[in-house]
Amino acid sequence: MAELSFSKLTKTFDDAPALNDINAQIRSGEFVALLGPSGCGKTTLLRLTAGFEQPSEGEIRVDGEIVAGAGRFVPPEAREIGIVFQSYALWPHKTVRANVSYPLEVRRLPRDQRQKRVAEALALTGLTAYADRMPSQLSGGQRQRVALARCLVFEPRAVLLDEPLANLDLALRASMQDVFAMFHRRTGATMLYVTHDQGEALALADRVAVMESGRIRQFAAPEILYREPADCFVAGFVGDGAVVSARLTGRADDHRLLLNVLGQQVWSRSATAMPSHVSIRPEAITISNDAALRARVTNCTYLGGRFRLTLDAAGETLVAFAPRRAAIGEVVGVAMDDIWAFRDPAHEVRLGETLTYA
Numbered sequence: 238m239a240e241l242s243f244s245k246l247t248k249t250f251d252d253a254p255a256l257n258d259i260n261a262q263i264r265s266g267e268f269v270a271l272l273g274p275s276g277c278g279k280t281t282l283l284r285l286t287a288g289f290e291q292p293s294e295g296e297i298r299v300d301g302e303i304v305a306g307a308g309r310f311v312p313p314e315a316r317e318i319g320i321v322f323q324s325y326a327l328w329p330h331k332t333v334r335a336n337v338s339y340p341l342e343v344r345r346l347p348r349d350q351r352q353k354r355v356a357e358a359l360a361l362t363g364l365t366a367y368a369d370r371m372p373s374q375l376s377g378g379q380r381q382r383v384a385l386a387r388c389l390v391f392e393p394r395a396v397l398l399d400e401p402l403a404n405l406d407l408a409l410r411a412s413m414q415d416v417f418a419m420f421h422r423r424t425g426a427t428m429l430y431v432t433h434d435q436g437e438a439l440a441l442a443d444r445v446a447v448m449e450s451g452r453i454r455q456f457a458a459p460e461i462l463y464r465e466p467a468d469c470f471v472a473g474f475v476g477d478g479a480v481v482s483a484r485l486t487g488r489a490d491d492h493r494l495l496l497n498v499l500g501q502q503v504w505s506r507s508a509t510a511m512p513s514h515v516s517i518r519p520e521a522i523t524i525s526n527d528a529a530l531r532a533r534v535t536n537c538t539y540l541g542g543r544f545r546l547t548l549d550a551a552g553e554t555l556v557a558f559a560p561r562r563a564a565i566g567e568v569v570g571v572a573m574d575d576i577w578a579f580r581d582p583a584h585e586v587r588l589g590e591t592l593t594y595a
């Protein structure tokens with residue numbers, strides 16, 4: 238399996254940048270998700286990696302070898318990269334076995350090797366019993382597994398997946414996520430997975446690149462994105478909770494800063510001495526009658542085992558979990574702990590200054 242790397246990668250369509258200075262390395266065997274809102278450039282990055290588009294600037298390397306950039310362009314069929322689309326792209330007139338065997342026929346592998354590899358790929362994706370069926374006789378999840386088997390069979394250097402579960406219903410998506418996770422564990426394939434479903438990205442990936450407007454805002458493990466978002470966009474886009482402005486009090490200890498948040502002094506984790514905002518996850522809030530900060534309940538939904546409260550506190554919307562149902566309009570006390578402070582690049586910070594996030 239191969240390492241993928243992007244260096245100063247830019248792609249412009251009709252003068253509009255779809256990708257803007259992408260720099261990232263994906264380790265051999267790593268499962269990376271590209272996550273971001275519609276139009277942020279996820280598919281463009283995948284298509285450039287596959288070789289369906291040429292970069293406007295910058296380079297793409299596969300295991301150190303330049304495949305695009307610096308005057309070089311390796312065509313898709315010579316990159317040995319597997320691709321799984323949301324539309325499956327199976328041959329309708331071929332059986333499952335023949336679909337899976339096809340990449341090996343193109344590569345002119347001897348028949349006995351072909352049979353062995355196809356049998357392995359079908360077994361790995363749980364399709365052995367369906368080998369003689371036509372694609373039209375399969376469910377959506379089974380078709381996607383055929384696409385996966387067809388990609389795995391030629392032992393690609395990396396596998397690119399473009400919203401592979403977008404056409405499936407919720408229950409099937411969950412079970413297919415398990416299939417992808419198993420596929421990754423068993424093959425150790427380098428995987429680049431495009432999705433706009435953050436639950437999928439956080440559940441499956443070793444690291445997630447959060448993209449916005451053609452740029453990578455943060456590239457980190459799911460738990461880091463959740464606990465230590467780099468800016469307002471990532472804090473708001475990934476996970477539940479609130480992003481509110483913070484004011485420095487000037488006090489700090491070794492690991493934390495004392496900040497003024499919603500009129501309260503709160504100790505906060507931080508990677509910067511000059512934060513502008515805090516991310517307040519639902520777990521960071523305790524509903525307590527003793528707490529000085531008062532908030533009005535604006536919504537209450539049952540999540541199974543606990544309730545999710547939406548609160549209005551000093552004009553900001555907070556999200557909290559509570560063991561009991563709360564009445565809409567009820568006023569509760571809110572205590573904050575274990576919040577994360579960061580400096581949003583769009584905001585300049587000065588000591589004592591109050592900032593607002595538009």
Ligand SMILES: Nc1ncnc2c1ncn2[C@@H]1O[C@H](COP(=O)(O)OP(=O)(O)OP(=O)(O)O)[C@@H](O)[C@H]1O
Pocket residue numbers: 250251254255273274275276277278279280281282433
């Ligand atoms: N062939 C093209 N010609 C012109 N513009 C394009 C082309 N392909 C993509 N774009 C533009 O580039 C930007 C990024 O598109 P891209 O498909 O990469 O986004 P995405 O993040 O995959 O979105 P989605 O989640 O909706 O699929 C968009 O503004 C899109 O309109």
